[in-house]
Every structure is written in structure tokens, then in C-alpha cells.
Amino acid sequence: MTTFKIKPDLKFITSHPAYFIAFGFGSGLAPWAPGTFGTLAAFPCYWLLRLAGIDGLKLALLCLPLFLLGVYVSEKADQALGVHDHGGANFDEVVAMLLILAVTPSSWLAWGVAFALFRLFDILKPWPIRWFDEHVHGGFGVMLDDVVAAVPCMLLIILLQHFHLL
Template identity: 55%
Template sequence: MADIKPTFSWLKKRPLCLLGFGFGSGLAPVAPGTFGTLPALPMAFVLHLIGVDGWWLAALCALLFVWGIRICNHTERALGIQDYGGIVWDEIVAMLLILAFVPFYWGWWLAAFVLFRLLDALKPWPIKWFDARVHGGFGIMLDDLIAALFALLILNIAAWLI
């Protein structure tokens, strides 16, 4: 299959790809991962307001992770490009997981966002190791899950020190 330059019109015809591209946020011409992480913030806010937070949100993230393997596999195949930067479902799920365990306060959410984006972009060990060796939908989802777990560890250490 030939490589495809996705557009919002292309995504609207492919619902799984629309999800893979974070409802279109992954189409951002620069920093698609950063823009693709943004939908997690209002999603987590609404979920928090209706009582889905903490371990309930983490359980939802587990389901979204499993579903994300299929979404990312499908989107990657539809594009004909491995681990395309605009596939951001993984960023959304990872950010939701982080927000499940940080205080419901804008400062913590901002710190979580910045730290996660930094870890996801820089890919320190072992994130980079997994990113290079595990491919397909599972690989796309896995490196962001590991970045989220690292972010949670760092944020919990920061909370303990404060």
C-alpha cells in the first residue's frame, strides 16, 4: 500500500483512524504528539466530574490500552507507515493514566503533562529500547505506557519531597 498523507477528510471516512489520530489532534503540523496529548485533559476532567478517577480511571485505561493496540495497528496499516507521528491514541491513554493518580489541581496536571511529553519525546532508557524493538499497535502503545509509569514515579517522588 502506498504511503498516505492523512487529512481530516480522510480520517472522517475511517472511524478507527480518527480515534488513532486523537479525533484529529494528531494532524497538527508540528509536535503532533504534544497536540495529540491535549484531548486527554478535558476527557479526564469530565471523567473526574462524573466520579471516574483513581483506580476506576486506571481500569478504563487498561481497556483503552487493549483497544488501542487494535486502533493503532489499524491506523498504521491504513497509512502504510510504521509508527507514524500523528497516531496519538497512545498519548491520550497514557496521559489519562497519569491523571488518574495525580491530584485534581491544575498545577499537578500541568506538571504531569510537561513531564510526560518530555519523557515521551526524549525516550530515556528503557523507553527507547522498547520503542526500537516492539512494533505494531502493541509497540506504539507500550512505549507511552512506560513513559507514563516513569512520569508517575517522578511525580510521586516530587509529592513525597514537597
């Protein structure tokens, strides 16, 4: 069993903005499947960004500074918790899902497919995702394996659109 320097709870994640962001705005405190809840947390973020006129290419470009923010907040949370890539620190899932949503058509079916594909790739971690997960460390590594997992999802979404299946 892992022993943390600090127990990740509501008091912890509200003690510093970096922890709140790292824990997916609180979604990482879910008692089970915090990665799934982090992926779900991307959807309200996406809809708010859409309301602000940010979608498609603009959203994809926004994911770069969000990725860099994720590197910082992930590293900060890792240091405070004394563990690499705590399951509740799920901002990596939020950013990766936003990147996928940048190429996903606006429909419930497409969003569901995008969600399912990302969870599949993020959980199973086929090559090369697993390699990045195991060999790249720190906040950069936390963020990178999820963005790498987003790439095949995006390609599949684009392929499904091409064949008019989404």
C-alpha cells in the same frame, strides 16, 4: 521523505472510527508537535471522565481497555498509512497521559508538571523507553512505549506528592 498510501487529513481520519481515535480525535492533524497535541487532548477526556465519576483507581483501570483499543486503532492506522507509528496517530499519548492523570492531584500546577514530565520522557525516550520503542512493533509497540514512558512520570508525581511539592 516518507510516502504514505493515504495522506492523513480530515477526510482520512473521518473515513473510519479507528482512524479518528488513532489520531487523538483529530488532535493528530496538528501541523506541528502532534504528540504534544495528543497529550493535551487527554485533558478534556480526563475532565469528562471526572464528571462521570471516574478518577483515581477507576481511571487507571479504564486505561487497560483503552490501551487494547489503542493497539487495534494504531495497527489499523499504520496499515492504512503504510508506516509504523505515524506521528499524527497519537492515541498512545492520550492513553498514557490519562494513566498519569490517575495519580495526579487535581490542580493546575500538578497537571502542568504531569504534562511536562510526560512530554520530556516521551520525547527523550531514555532507557528502557527507547528499547521498547525500537524493539516492539505493531499496534502493541505503538502503545507500549508511551505507557512505559508514563511509569517514571507517575513515580515522580507520587514522590512529589509525598514531599508535599504538589
